[in-house]
Amino acid sequence: MSERESRLRSLAEELLASGQVRTFIGFGPGYEPSRPLPWFAQDPAGAAQLLLNPFCGATLARYLLDDGSPGPVGVLARGCDGLGIERLLADRRVSRDRVHVVGVTCRGAVDPDKAYREAGDTPLSAELEGERVLLTTASGTREFPRASCLYDRCLSCADPSPRWADDWLDEPLPPGKREFPDVAGLEQQDADRRYAFWTRQFSRCLRCHACRQACPACHCVSCSLDHPEWLDGGISLDNNFMYHFTRAYHVAGRCIACGECQQACPAQIPLMLLNDKFMRDIRDLFGVCHPHRPQEKEPLGQFCPDDPEGWREGGAQP
Incomplete structure (x- = not known):
């Protein structure tokens, strides 16, 4: 057992025993050592089984919406988890007084x-x-x-630590700058080749909604994609294009770059390439240095008369 894992268990046990939280969300044993699963500890005995190792990969923020505890919830938060929690707080899906964040620095998770x-x-x-x-x-x-060995999303991660926490297991690291090299490569192709690329990707989509269900930013109580007047349930290339473009537009400016959508996809569609395109455009058009980090005033959440209108001259296509 590592020192951080020992500290996590002790802290979770203390929070649960004192009644400060009713549930603690972290990682626990899976069906093999390399695949720990999200773990909901509800008593000190459950906290004693918490794990913290390089195989802990899933982003935990979304599970705050699934927890039915009537009281405060403790949650382990790395950088991606912290951004997800900030997203839920900004969207008023979770109350700040209901979440006790235990921060930890992450240097990447092993796939x-x-x-x-x-x-x-x-x-x-x-x-x-x-x-x-x-x-x-x-x-x-x-x-x-x-x-x-690391998850692809971890190789481009710019946020090893959450931006804030109620307790820390170690020293936080400062955030870095996120780059978008794959977007530039795709934009260099002509329109026909880009269309052929996305056709190959979206033709594999099963419409299982795993990307939506895993996303901390895609959490509407009633989703437009569930309503047949907007999109029918049939699996076809046209419907798949509409599904993914609609979802990408709905989370544009709100995506936290955690990569859960792509990781959850059983068809291995490179969904983060589409999200990165939107984030790169928001950075360049609106001057937002870190478009994946929730902000007090978000560029696509408000209107200003001097907002850029680059599309009038024509811009690069996704």
Whole structure:
């Protein structure tokens, strides 16, 4: 057990035993060591099973909407979780006095599927050391490059720590700057090639709504995509285009770049490429340095007479 994991368990046990929170949301045992699952501890015994290791990958903020506890809820928050909580607070889906945030710094989460491909066996544990990942399997410990083992979303993460917390397990790190290299590459293609690219991607969509259900910014009580007068339930290329473009526009300016939509997609559609395009445009058009971080005044949540209207001259297409 790591020192941070021990501190997490002790703090969660204390919060639950004292009644400061009714539930603590973190990670607990999954069906194998490399796949811990979201864990809802409701007593000190449940807190004793909390895990904190490099395989803890899912963003936990969305689970605040699923918790039925009548009282305050504690939640473990890395950078992506913290942004998700801020998003829910800004959208008034969660009350600040109902959330007790325990912050922790994250240097990336190991993708168990990538780790299996690299190691050739089921990983039992992992350690992050700079640009290296040490994977332990039944046959021993081996070293691999960080980029070959971490989730893709973690490789471009600019927020290792939440921006605030009620308690900290370690020292927070300052945020960085998010870049969008894949967007530039796609924009260099002509319109026909871009259309062919998105046609290949969206033709695989099952319309399972996993992207919507995983997204901390996509949480309307009544979703327009569930209403047949706006979009019928049939799976076709036209409907799939409409579904994904509608969802992308609805979270534009609100996406926190956590990558949960893409991670949840069983068809492996690169949804973050579309979200990154919107974020890059918001940055360039409105001068918002960090469009994925919730702000007091958001560019697409208000109107100003001097708002940019670059589309009149024609702009790059997604």
